[in-house]
Amino acid sequence: MSGIVIIGTGLAGYTLARELRKLDKDTPLTLVTADDGAFYSKPMLSNAFASNKDPEALISQGAEAMAGQLDARILTRRRVASMDTTARQVRLEDGETLAYDRLVLAVGAEPIRLSYEGDGAEAVLSVNSREDYARFREAIEGVDRVAVIGPGLIGCEFANDLRGSGREVDVIGPDTAPLGRLVPEAVGRALQKGLEAVGIRFHLETVVERIDRAGSGLRLTLSNGETVEAGTILSAVGLRPDTRLAGDAGLEVNRGIVVDRTLATSAEDVYALGDCAEVSGLVLPYVMPIMHGARALAKTLAGEATEVSYPAMPVVVKTPAHPVVVNPPSPGADGEWQIDSVGEGVRALFRNGDQLGGFVLTGAEAVKEKQALARHVPAVL
Ligand SMILES: Cc1cc2nc3c(=O)[nH]c(=O)nc-3n(C[C@H](O)[C@H](O)[C@H](O)COP(=O)(O)OP(=O)(O)OC[C@H]3O[C@@H](n4cnc5c(N)ncnc54)[C@H](O)[C@@H]3O)c2cc1C
Numbered sequence: 001m002s003g004i005v006i007i008g009t010g011l012a013g014y015t016l017a018r019e020l021r022k023l024d025k026d027t028p029l030t031l032v033t034a035d036d037g038a039f040y041s042k043p044m045l046s047n048a049f050a051s052n053k054d055p056e057a058l059i060s061q062g063a064e065a066m067a068g069q070l071d072a073r074i075l076t077r078r079r080v081a082s083m084d085t086t087a088r089q090v091r092l093e094d095g096e097t098l099a100y101d102r103l104v105l106a107v108g109a110e111p112i113r114l115s116y117e118g119d120g121a122e123a124v125l126s127v128n129s130r131e132d133y134a135r136f137r138e139a140i141e142g143v144d145r146v147a148v149i150g151p152g153l154i155g156c157e158f159a160n161d162l163r164g165s166g167r168e169v170d171v172i173g174p175d176t177a178p179l180g181r182l183v184p185e186a187v188g189r190a191l192q193k194g195l196e197a198v199g200i201r202f203h204l205e206t207v208v209e210r211i212d213r214a215g216s217g218l219r220l221t222l223s224n225g226e227t228v229e230a231g232t233i234l235s236a237v238g239l240r241p242d243t244r245l246a247g248d249a250g251l252e253v254n255r256g257i258v259v260d261r262t263l264a265t266s267a268e269d270v271y272a273l274g275d276c277a278e279v280s281g282l283v284l285p286y287v288m289p290i291m292h293g294a295r296a297l298a299k300t301l302a303g304e305a306t307e308v309s310y311p312a313m314p315v316v317v318k319t320p321a322h323p324v325v326v327n328p329p330s331p332g333a334d335g336e337w338q339i340d341s342v343g344e345g346v347r348a349l350f351r352n353g354d355q356l357g358g359f360v361l362t363g364a365e366a367v368k369e370k371q372a373l374a375r376h377v378p379a380v381l
Helices: 011-023 042-047 063-070 130-140 153-164 185-197 244-248 287-301 366-374
Strands: 004-007 029-032 059-061 073-075 080-084 089-092 097-099 102-105 109-111 145-149 168-173 201-204 208-214 217-222 227-230 232-235 239-241 257-259 270-272 277-279 315-317 324-327 336-342 345-352 355-362
Touching: 004 011, 011 029, 011 063, 011 287, 042 130, 042 153, 059 063, 063 073, 080 244, 102 287, 130 232, 145 153, 145 217, 145 227, 153 168, 153 185, 153 232, 153 315, 168 227, 185 201, 185 345, 185 355, 217 232, 257 270, 270 287, 277 287, 324 366, 345 366, 355 366
Parallel strands: 004 029, 004 102, 029 073, 102 270, 145 168, 145 232, 168 201, 257 277
Antiparallel strands: 080 089, 089 097, 109 239, 208 217, 217 227, 315 324, 324 355, 336 345, 345 355
16 A cells, blocks of 8 residues: 655645544555755744744754654655656656655645846745745845835735844835735725834835845835835745646646645545645635645545535734734625724725625734624635
């Protein structure tokens, strides 16, 4: 018996392995990962300065300890180059093959990289893993001015965190307000005000055109003619599900790897979970969908085919200068936003008649209503 192979040791791969071991202690289990296999909480990457954690301190357990705990074989620093769903095997970059009875793709997402003119363009960093974070920490050593490209959720979190470390922070993006597509504009403005109050500068409705080396630092030239000086540049312009392995192997991919509610891909006995997956049309790159997905998929792998259900899953934006909770309405849902001030923040309710379809809360006072409101929002799936 070849057993179960999981590609990826992020939150998706490891949470699934844990849930599976609660139900099935015997099936051989192999996890393979391109990184060092350390278990860490990725959401902490964008508030690690505030909590004064260096990259090592973010690790809760190393790969060896995880292998012991999960009674699994964990292959680290081994990248899967291709998969063959007919022969039921994956091929690693070094040529070794791993046979599987069931395969789970938990390969995550890739940061979107924009290209810029200028001789400083290659200095742009993005942070989507602990190892990226280590590189970023090194790059900002001794730097007192950081430019963040992308005023979305992750860009705002990093901006708040970096500002908390005493650095000057400029945030740049084409949107009219932070959190662009995720929330109504008035909500984004409330967050912007909160972040500006702690000294973060926003350059909105403009994009970076050039990045040039200037002295020991970098100069960003924006499409509105402004220039921004920075020692280091962090790009946070979004993530794209990693569909390369699945696409190359002929599996159905769309925005993510297409799976049904049992998280099954278009290939027999191949499943996908986490940031790489598009579940019933939804790409939700957050922790809670992984938790619900891992529990359902563990049951399926243990022999009881189980569909995933998603309750309302509010996302907490980690911007302590102005806290935000987002529970977006389902895509295409009918309704209208109704926005009120609460303290220094806002309460935005997406309503269709009496039905609450989603909400966004900002500011210390408004976010207290999260639990109460979440109970009234319909399940996502
Ligand atoms: C800065 C930041 C802050 C965040 N904050 C929050 C938050 O507050 N709340 C929230 O809900 N969500 C948050 N998220 C999102 C959340 O962290 C992700 O949804 C989650 O961590 C994704 O887990 P994953 O296992 O799907 O992917 P990843 O963690 O990306 O894991 C992918 C794994 O696949 C491996 N891999 C990929 N390709 C291959 C290959 N070819 N061969 C072998 N191995 C491969 C990688 O090595 C890695 O082990 C945040 C994300 C970021 C970047």
